[in-house]
Amino acid sequence: IKDHDYFEKIGLPYNKPLPLFGNMLDVLLQRRYIVDLVKSEYYKHKDTKLIEFIKVLTRRIAYYVFDPELVKRITIKDFDHFVNHSDEVTSSDKMFNKSLVALRDKKWREMRTALSPIFTSSKMKMMYENVVIHAENFTRFYENRARKGEILIIDALDTFARFTADGIATSVFGFHTDCVVNQQSNTFRIVKKMVHDFFGPLGILKFMFAFAFPKVYKFLGIQAMSREIYNFFKRVVIDVMDERDRNNIYRPDVIQLLLQVKKGQLKMEEKNDFNDKDLTNFAASVEYDVGTKISNVSSFEKDDWIAQGFIFFGAGFDTTSNLLQMTCYELSKNEKVQRELQEEVDKQLKLLDGKSITYEALHKMKYLDMVVSEGLRMWPPGPLTDRSCIKDYDLDLGNGRQITIKKGQVLNIPIQLFHHDPEYFPEPNKFNPNRFSDENKKLIVPGTYLPFGMGPRACIGSRFALMEAKLLLFYLMSKFNVEKCEKTPENVYYEPNMSFRIKEKIFLKLKLRN
Numbered sequence: 001i002k003d004h005d006y007f008e009k010i011g012l013p014y015n016k017p018l019p020l021f022g023n024m025l026d027v028l029l030q031r032r033y034i035v036d037l038v039k040s041e042y043y044k045h046k047d048t049k050l051i052e053f054i055k056v057l058t059r060r061i062a063y064y065v066f067d068p069e070l071v072k073r074i075t076i077k078d079f080d081h082f083v084n085h086s087d088e089v090t091s092s093d094k095m096f097n098k099s100l101v102a103l104r105d106k107k108w109r110e111m112r113t114a115l116s117p118i119f120t121s122s123k124m125k126m127m128y129e130n131v132v133i134h135a136e137n138f139t140r141f142y143e144n145r146a147r148k149g150e151i152l153i154i155d156a157l158d159t160f161a162r163f164t165a166d167g168i169a170t171s172v173f174g175f176h177t178d179c180v181v182n183q184q185s186n187t188f189r190i191v192k193k194m195v196h197d198f199f200g201p202l203g204i205l206k207f208m209f210a211f212a213f214p215k216v217y218k219f220l221g222i223q224a225m226s227r228e229i230y231n232f233f234k235r236v237v238i239d240v241m242d243e244r245d246r247n248n249i250y251r252p253d254v255i256q257l258l259l260q261v262k263k264g265q266l267k268m269e270e271k272n273d274f275n276d277k278d279l280t281n282f283a284a285s286v287e288y289d290v291g292t293k294i295s296n297v298s299s300f301e302k303d304d305w306i307a308q309g310f311i312f313f314g315a316g317f318d319t320t321s322n323l324l325q326m327t328c329y330e331l332s333k334n335e336k337v338q339r340e341l342q343e344e345v346d347k348q349l350k351l352l353d354g355k356s357i358t359y360e361a362l363h364k365m366k367y368l369d370m371v372v373s374e375g376l377r378m379w380p381p382g383p384l385t386d387r388s389c390i391k392d393y394d395l396d397l398g399n400g401r402q403i404t405i406k407k408g409q410v411l412n413i414p415i416q417l418f419h420h421d422p423e424y425f426p427e428p429n430k431f432n433p434n435r436f437s438d439e440n441k442k443l444i445v446p447g448t449y450l451p452f453g454m455g456p457r458a459c460i461g462s463r464f465a466l467m468e469a470k471l472l473l474f475y476l477m478s479k480f481n482v483e484k485c486e487k488t489p490e491n492v493y494y495e496p497n498m499s500f501r502i503k504e505k506i507f508l509k510l511k512l513r514n
């Protein structure tokens, strides 16, 4: 109970914490979804800018940021005070702990500088063809089945996860997988195991243990990920890089770029290459200069590269699959939106005259961009992020109140609450892509739409995720109507824990278009 009166002393609203568990007991017992924990406080105390207080075994003081202005300040303007994420989750695994998400301070700056050139538009174009092939194959696979008279009812998450896994395996790691067509695919089994190792009950138990007793956890050598997962990433990152280097093999994928990074050969060509102004990619994050010109790549070891391979799969797989699942779920419930999207797709198909869609053409499809942006708003696959304070930060709360956020304290940014606040997004539970029309998107309050986070620490893979999701939707909509079926749930909710996953299984019907 040490510090339980901290917020009372500094005069901020807070929920009375319990001994040992702070405000997190309901989440730890899987009774409440982590973002809902502060939902009512958000509406009660929005004007306070900053509230709340979570202490989870760690004896750590945390705030929730409820003010978009403050979000901008801590993620961009005063970023130097808030460079890192909190280490609560990542410390439960050696590989996770060395990944870009977990790296801190100078090491993070160096790694981000080294990795940024991998995710520019020109590099996305290089990988694009591979994802096109997967999206075409995916659609053809289901089309053939439908033409044979099969009624297609899909488990949306499983189906799109298979597509996402195939896309990442080829474009990131350069190996061919058959997750979509082969129900028994070994790669898919491993990828699912990776997600389960983290978000399954044992994973959650492990990271609670890692929070509570970090030294004992370390001493016992426990890891969230099993040895099989570590060996898989060692094989597909280190062994493949070594082999390509030895035999001068070239493939258009992230491993190739990682090899160039490792040899100090890959630099950012020009800033514009990232922040592609002429493409319609509203949700994509802006890339910032992180203040380190030269990345000292020679100091990175094998495990550092393995960890980056792991996080590209780990951070990209579940998020993109969820985005596709939820966007298709909304399309099944909003026929008018689906028709409008299909009209845009059909117009493109006519122009293409049998050829595959190009990267530029895909990113000029305005309505597709609006639909994906709205999918990300309504069901953000990353509904919460945080920043850890690395040097004391004085904050004026208005009305003459001043507080200091101390080094080590954590600021949580409840992305999903901003996305559902009717002040910023009227009728927030309505799937309405028109919020992102050219006129309307100018009106969005900066700091309230954050599907990929904000500032120098925002998602590095946003362009890749958007490219994958848009391609799949393009090809799917060209052949199928996505419809509700008897097994489609009327409403869905996040799981009552911190996994950010939807509780209900979403079944959808794929019906061939005339």
Ligand code: HEM
Binding pocket: 100, 101, 102, 112, 311, 312, 313, 315, 316, 317, 319, 320, 323, 380, 381, 382, 385, 386, 450, 451, 452, 453, 454, 455, 456, 457, 458, 459, 460, 461, 462, 464, 465
């Ligand atoms: C729809 C898909 C995705 C969503 C919604 C998403 C969302 C996010 C969010 C919210 C963050 C935290 C940003 C912040 O705190 O400001 C993040 C970070 C990150 N994401 Fe993504 N992400 C997606 C796909 C991907 C993909 C495909 C990759 C890799 C290929 C990726 C790699 C990362 C990495 C490495 C970070 C940590 C960046 C850093 O700390 O420097 N993500 N993502």
